[in-house]
Amino acid sequence: MTDTTTVDAEQLRGLVRELLDAHDPAKTDRLEFLQARFDAGLAWVHFPVGLGGLGAPRSLQSVVEKEFAAAGAPDNNPRRIGIGLGMAAPTVLAFGTQEQRERFLRPLWTGEEVWCQLFSEPGAGSDLAALGTRAVRDGDDWIVTGQKVWTSVAHIARFAILVTRTDPDVPKHQGMTYFICDMEAPGVEVRPLRQITGEAEFNEVFLTDVRIPDSRRLGKVGEGWKVAQTTLMNERVAIGGNEIPREGALLGKVTETWRARPELRTPELQDRLLKLWVEAESLRLASGRLRQQMAVGAPGPEGSVLKLAFSELNQALSGLEIELMGEEGLRYDDWTNRRPEKVDFAGREAGYRYLRAKGNSIEGGTSEVLRNIIAERVLGLPSEPRVDKDVAWKDLPR
Amino acid sequence: MTTTPDLLYSEVEEDLRSSVRALFAANAEASAVLARTESSEPYDLKLWRTLAADLGAAGLAVPEELGGHGASVREVALVLEELGRSVAPVPFLGSVVLATSALLGADTANTVVAELLPRLAAGELIGALAVPLTTQPGVAFPEAVKVNTEGTLSGRVGSVVDASAAELLVVPAVGPDGPGLYAVESAAAGVSVSPVVSLDLTRRIADVTLENAPARLVADAEHAPAALQHALTTGAGLLASEQLGIADWSLTETVRYLKERYQFGRQVGSFQALKHRLANLYVEVVNARAAARYAADALATGSEDAPIAVAVAKSRNSAIAVHVTEEAVQLHGGIGMTWEHPAHLYLKRAKSDELALGTPGKHRATLATLIDLQG
Numbered sequence: 058m059t060d061t062t063t064v065d066a067e068q069l070r071g072l073v074r075e076l077l078d079a080h081d082p083a084k085t086d087r088l089e090f091l092q093a094r095f096d097a098g099l100a101w102v103h104f105p106v107g108l109g110g111l112g113a114p115r116s117l118q119s120v121v122e123k124e125f126a127a128a129g130a131p132d133n134n135p136r137r138i139g140i141g142l143g144m145a146a147p148t149v150l151a152f153g154t155q156e157q158r159e160r161f162l163r164p165l166w167t168g169e170e171v172w173c174q175l176f177s178e179p180g181a182g183s184d185l186a187a188l189g190t191r192a193v194r195d196g197d198d199w200i201v202t203g204q205k206v207w208t209s210v211a212h213i214a215r216f217a218i219l220v221t222r223t224d225p226d227v228p229k230h231q232g233m234t235y236f237i238c239d240m241e242a243p244g245v246e247v248r249p250l251r252q253i254t255g256e257a258e259f260n261e262v263f264l265t266d267v268r269i270p271d272s273r274r275l276g277k278v279g280e281g282w283k284v285a286q287t288t289l290m291n292e293r294v295a296i297g298g299n300e301i302p303r304e305g306a307l308l309g310k311v312t313e314t315w316r317a318r319p320e321l322r323t324p325e326l327q328d329r330l331l332k333l334w335v336e337a338e339s340l341r342l343a344s345g346r347l348r349q350q351m352a353v354g355a356p357g358p359e360g361s362v363l364k365l366a367f368s369e370l371n372q373a374l375s376g377l378e379i380e381l382m383g384e385e386g387l388r389y390d391d392w393t394n395r396r397p398e399k400v401d402f403a404g405r406e407a408g409y410r411y412l413r414a415k416g417n418s419i420e421g422g423t424s425e426v427l428r429n430i431i432a433e434r435v436l437g438l439p440s441e442p443r444v445d446k447d448v449a450w451k452d453l454p455r
Numbered sequence: 456m457t458t459t460p461d462l463l464y465s466e467v468e469e470d471l472r473s474s475v476r477a478l479f480a481a482n483a484e485a486s487a488v489l490a491r492t493e494s495s496e497p498y499d500l501k502l503w504r505t506l507a508a509d510l511g512a513a514g515l516a517v518p519e520e521l522g523g524h525g526a527s528v529r530e531v532a533l534v535l536e537e538l539g540r541s542v543a544p545v546p547f548l549g550s551v552v553l554a555t556s557a558l559l560g561a562d563t564a565n566t567v568v569a570e571l572l573p574r575l576a577a578g579e580l581i582g583a584l585a586v587p588l589t590t591q592p593g594v595a596f597p598e599a600v601k602v603n604t605e606g607t608l609s610g611r612v613g614s615v616v617d618a619s620a621a622e623l624l625v626v627p628a629v630g631p632d633g634p635g636l637y638a639v640e641s642a643a644a645g646v647s648v649s650p651v652v653s654l655d656l657t658r659r660i661a662d663v664t665l666e667n668a669p670a671r672l673v674a675d676a677e678h679a680p681a682a683l684q685h686a687l688t689t690g691a692g693l694l695a696s697e698q699l700g701i702a703d704w705s706l707t708e709t710v711r712y713l714k715e716r717y718q719f720g721r722q723v724g725s726f727q728a729l730k731h732r733l734a735n736l737y738v739e740v741v742n743a744r745a746a747a748r749y750a751a752d753a754l755a756t757g758s759e760d761a762p763i764a765v766a767v768a769k770s771r772n773s774a775i776a777v778h779v780t781e782e783a784v785q786l787h788g789g790i791g792m793t794w795e796h797p798a799h800l801y802l803k804r805a806k807s808d809e810l811a812l813g814t815p816g817k818h819r820a821t822l823a824t825l826i827d828l829q830g
Contacts, residue, residue, distance in 0.1 A: 315828055327830040331819040334828065339771045342745035346462040353463070362738045431737055432730035436710050439725035 064102075064113045066120045072099060072111075073124040082130040091133055091167040094125075100166045104150065108162050116352075133168045136399050140210065141165045141172035145218050147291040152235070152276040152284050161216070161237070173214035175205040175238060175262055176285065180455060183426050185220075186229045186282060187445075187453065190264060192221035192236070199223075199236065199274075201244075201267040207420070210398065211247045211260035214240045218288060219269075220281050225451040232450055233281030237273040244268070254412045255392035258400060292421065300348065301341050307374040307402065307410060308337045314381060321381050330381075333374055340366050361435065365427045368417035375411040382407050460752040462745060468533050474510055475537040478502070483543035485797040491544055492656040492800075498620045503545040506534075507578025513551050514576030521563060522573025528689060532696035532751035539700020539776075542657040542800045546581050548697075549617025553690050554582025554625045557636060560685025561674035567638055568673050571623065583621035584686055585639075585663050587614040591813025592687040592765065593821055596680050600665060602630025607645065607667040608637060616811070618661040619650040626663075626670065627683055633676030636683065643669050655807035657800055688765055691812040692750040695768035698776035699740070699747040701805050705783040705798070706736050712787055729786060736782055739775045746771045766822040770815035776805040 064072075080093045094100055095109045102117050104110025125132070135142055142165070149161055164170040181188035190203025201221055211217070217238040224232030238245070244267035249257035276284040304312050315322065315330060344363055379386040390406040402410055418424040432438045445453050464472070482502045491499060507513035515530040517523020531551060538547055555575050558568050574580040586597055600610030608628050618624065624639040624646070641648055645668035650661045674682045710733060713724030723729060750768035753761040780802040784791040791798045809815065823829055 312826075312828060322830055324830055327823065327828065328816075328819070330828060331823055334826065335767050335771050335819065335822070336742070338767045339742040339746040342462065342749045343741050345460075346745045346748065349461070349463050362741050365734075366738050366742070425731070428731040428734035429727070431734035436730075436733055436737060438710065438714065438730050438733065439722050441727065 064111050064117075066117055069099075069102065069111075069113070069117055069120050070124055072097060073121060073128075077125075077128050077130070082128060087131045088167060088169065090131055092163070094130075095163050095166055099125075101146075104162075108150070108158055109166050133166060137210075138165070138168050138171055140174050141170075144174060144288045144292055145172040145216070148218060148235075148275060148284060148288045149237075151287050157237070157273075157275070165216075170215040171210055171213050173208050173211045173217045173240070173262075174288075175208060175211075175217045175219040175264075176288075177207045178204060179206055183423055185285070186233070187450070187455075188220060188222060188233070189450075190219075190221045191225075192223050192234055192269070194223075194271075195268075197271050199234075199269045199271060201236070201238070201264050201269055203264050205262040205264070206250065206259075208247075208260045208262050209258060211240065211262050212249070212396065213398065216240060217262075218275075220285050222450060223278055223281070226449050227279075228447055229445060229450045229453065230282045231279060233285070234278050235275045235281040235284040236269050237275060238264075238267065238269055239273075242267050242269070249394070249396060251394055252412075253415065254409055255389075256395040256397055258397055301344065303338065303341060304334075305341070307371050307378070307414070308334065310403070310407070310410065311374055311378045311381065314378070321383055326377065326381055329377055333370065333377065337370055337374070340370060361427060361431050364421065365418075365424050365431070368414070368424060371414040371417050375407065375414045378407040379411050460749055460756075460758070462748040462752065464533070464748075468530060471530055472533050472537060475506070475512065475534055476540070478505060478510065479537060479541035479543050483541045485800075488542060488544060488657060488800065489795075489797060497544055497650075497656075497659055498546060499544050500620070502543060503547075503581070503620075504578060506543075506545055506547070507551070511578075512547070513555070513578035515551075517555065517559065517572060517576035521569070521576060523576040527755035528693060529751045529755045532693050532747065535693055535697040536700035536703075536747070539697035539702075539804070540704040542701075542797075542804050544657045546583070546617035546620040548658065548690070548694070549583040549615075549621060550575065550581045552693055553584035553616070553686050554621070554623065556689040557584050557625045557682050557686035558582075558673060560682035560689075561636060561678050565673060567671045571638060571673070575623070580623055581617070581621045582623040582625060583615055583618040583641075585612045585615050585618070585624045585626040586683075586687075587612065588616040588660055588807075588811045589614065589813075590687060591817045591821075592684060592691055592762075594687075596629065596634040596683065597627045598629045600626055600628035602628050602632075602635065602637075602670075603667060604631075605667075606670065608639060608665045608670045609667055610665055612663045614651070614660045615648075615663050616658065616660050618648050618663055619659055621648075624663060625673065626665070627679065628670070634679045635672055635676060636674035636679045637670035638673050639665065639668050639670045645669070653807070655803045657804060658807070687812060688762065689754055691769045691818070692754050692761070692765035694808055694812055695743070695747040695750050695765075695772040698772035698805065698808055699743045701776045701801050701808070702736075702740050702743055702772075702779040705779045705801050705805075706733070706740055708798070709733065709736075709783045709786050712790075716788075732782060732786065736779050739779060743772045743775045763822065763825050766818040766825065769813060770818040770822070773809040773815045773818075777809050780805040 076097045080090050098111040099121050100109030102111050102113040103115040105112055146165055178188050192199040192201045217240055219236045219238040221234055222232055223234040244265040246263040248261045250259045250261050251257045389408040433440050511524050512534050514523035515526045516528045519525040558572050561568050575582050599612050600608050621641055624641050626637045626639050628637055645666045647664040648661050650659055653659045714722055716723045746768040750764040753764035783798050787798055790796050
């Protein structure tokens, strides 16, 4: 089997047509269709042959997506399985054995098996490398005990990517090991984590003497941090990649209300709205500029600033929206402890947007950590003091 | 037809940038620029000739058949970026941006326009547009200057940018036939150009007084309002690129200094409070670059979206340039408050540019109409 092929856009369209001829989407079971698409190498074309891809350039994926969408073919509901697609899959591909890749990638891509991410802990947030979930070797298995937090979709996940501490006697970055965790294994307990919005979009995951076979390890013992870096880098690629229309997302909600409800307008709110409109537009252009840079193979350092800027903008806009609503701003749509499978900014009211946007500057790297990253990696300023660098993990103050 | 705007810099543009940057690095270093501000020759006309004529920067946006290089305002914007980075004292805004755009917005078949444009494009002639620098796109046609019955002009226009360096004044005036744009030689009888003490030390303003000054019509009532608007819109949109250059230089220089300066036994740039402020400024510069490139591209392609692009870029980048230069002074500490350090030249340019061709508030008011967000 070869890992790469030379395939161009026209050949890809031909392969899509062949697949559609053999499996008419209108008459084929959804899962069966997705499995056939995977087997034809048309799932993620930049993956190797035999693992859902054709070793083609990543940029050709959009060709395939367009053809399937035009034919009305079912998709794999990518937003529901975002962690699997964006984080677990690239990590399994980069560090997994051939056996692991063949076992996990197909049902991950089709959505038969949902994945979640067991990284953050109550004592390891921004300082992820301080994590303390212990994994102890026991014959051919590892026995894992600890607590993870902020885990989306844990309640529907079949597998998790998990980082553990296997050697507490060495400095924190050195003693970690990365596993694939079976979420149905005995000792895995998922509890909803209710947020300030009232709903429980995330979970806490308690691991008590969970047995993980050594064959589910990704990468070498003690190299968990290196493997986790691959996961996190792929997460950052996924953020800020989509094209946004003018007045998209939260801004659209505010301008819609502004135009429809003249009685709510005041000069002060208008001035703030126009300022935010201008900021949103320049940020939209900056994100478009970054995509153009990536398309010509020259990604700029702009990537690290987009998330920071978008979270601040979302918070300012959603705060303004509540003020604009006047008396209605005092009300809230629903405090019920719901269990959504994905974030729904547009489907809820202003109060929800205001509260949920508060998480934007915390999740996926806090704004404070992002400012450190920009200052150090982009501007080249001195690093923060690393007082824990040469200290064994077990001796860190906590 | 709208195409996807090109927000990057082409290779040709990068080459142009290198040439202009090298020219300013060799001829407009900070100490020389500072010394010139208190000399009898506030403009560096030797540097201007090299930039305008030898490098061809004066004719970038002028079509070849009118003696220019037939590039576009994208390239003019690039020169302005570098001008913002160096605050070199050359009459580029008045001549290449405002006066030249006004004539390009007029009927170029007019014999006076056809005579003047090639000279402006070649850098042989320095022009200025006789409106107060604070004039924003969209204002009513100015009535400060009247056309007399014999065809001469009389009136007074304050705060005209680069007028003291200009040989040609492009003057909006109103007469019995309505509004018109007129060419006036600044050396002619009846023309008085009085330099004023400017907040911006490296780009001067002057008050222009005309008393029966001889004038030639370059745009009649049919063309003059559009020509003036073209100049003001182009000027406001391109000034956003200069503001980007000001912010970019100020941030780069501040980062450099904070790595070099030690207090409390540490590099000052290692304090997180300062690192985070610098990171915020970097975010602003990234935004400013995108807004400036989009405005330049929209103006160059004649996009229908140009008025929005200009209002966004001018309002956003005005505030960013002022903020970054203010932070540069503060983060430099004592040295930033001295006359000797060039930070103040950029602060003064940024604050003047904020007022120039429409304040952020005025551009947002324009935007409110354009995007249907009225009060």
